[in-house]
Amino acid sequence: MxxxxxxxxxxxxxxxxxxxxxxxxxxxxxxxxxxxxxxxxxxxxxxxxxxxxxxxxxxxxxxxxxxxxxxxxxxxxxxxxxxxxxxxxxxxxxxVLVLVAGLWLLRKASEKPAAVANREIQDVAPGRNRALLTLADGQGIELDRVGSGLVARQGNTEITKQQDGLVVYNNRPSETATAGLNKISTPRGGQYKVQLPDGSKVWLNASSSIRFPSVFPASERRVEITGEAYFEVTKDPARPFTVRFNGSEVQVLGTSFNVMAYPDERISKTTLVEGSVSIRNKGAHATLRPGQQAALLPGGRIETAFTTVEEAVAWKEGMFYFKNAGVKEVMRQLARWYDVEVSYRGEVPVRQFTGRVSRNVNLSEVVGMLRYAGVNCSVANNTIEVGQ
Known part of the structure; x- marks a missing residue:
């Protein structure tokens, strides 16, 4: 040298x-x-x-x-x-045991003899743009199965699919416009983006949903979500924007933020990217500044702290972002994105992972990475089996 x-x-x-x-x-x-x-x-x-x-x-x-x-x-x-x-x-x-999983590591982790790979790891493709639109009259439209263009009309509202993964609501001015509640839901292994009637944009993660009126009234804008969603809210001081989830509310005028409120997660989290939001949960209240995260704890308490914003919104950019994450936390994210079950045999391995992993790789590569890090796991019958 x-x-x-x-x-x-x-x-x-x-x-x-x-x-x-x-x-x-x-x-x-x-x-x-x-x-x-x-x-x-x-x-x-x-x-x-x-x-x-x-x-x-x-x-x-x-x-x-x-x-x-x-x-x-x-x-x-x-x-x-x-x-x-x-x-x-x-x-x-x-x-602690940590792992930064760049794509170079994923590739190296997956470089195993073909016989071993075939025996131990069955492949599952990553999630994709999939969602079900449910109209006010109950009609369901699978957005990933229709072409671009007009999808439906509701009164003075036109719903169009502009590209794969994006649906847009457009209102034609009318004093007699009536609103009906719509719902867009993603399955496990799906994601989608919607532009609401006021121009606000919402990204839905896997196994998530949003309910909203086809026309917002003159006094407010109110939506309800499950799962995880990232918002870019159009400013409109005359009509505050409210997001409801798990009995809590986030109120904003115009801002960007992420809400994670999956039912299988013990704590719901709201992370502010820019602007300002006010959070209410039962009797608790908190106002966030950019870079802060509010954790809604069991019992109704709210804890706020500055956080790594990238961790909360990485999913929107096509990445898993783990920070000191345990095996079960990693598995919950994999189960939602790859639409698989998780089975634990024996004690759950004590491991902690930090780093970023592309959500666009097959499950075999992520499982290979975990095995490489010392977690005994494999995939069979659409299930990740962890342990002995």
Missing amino acids: DHEEQKRIQHLFDRYYAGRATPAEEEELMLYVRSGRYDEAVERAMKRNWLEPADQAPLFDALQSESMLGAILASGRARGYRTMGIWTRYAAAAA
């Missing part, structure tokens, strides 16, 4: 640790790690960033540093590292 290569590895590692590496630079670094020809330089870079005292506070908190360390360790193991000693020394520095 020449001096320039050594400098390059250190440069890439420094940018990676500082969070400034581009995707191309991250992949270049992992290629160095996986090649097996640059062990000394890689170890020196790891030691510099993780084990030697620093003159200033690190740019990342401990969890993020551990996540990045997990990625380096995983990349080394992915090629069958012949000198595992240095990796286990650095692994000891991590307080």
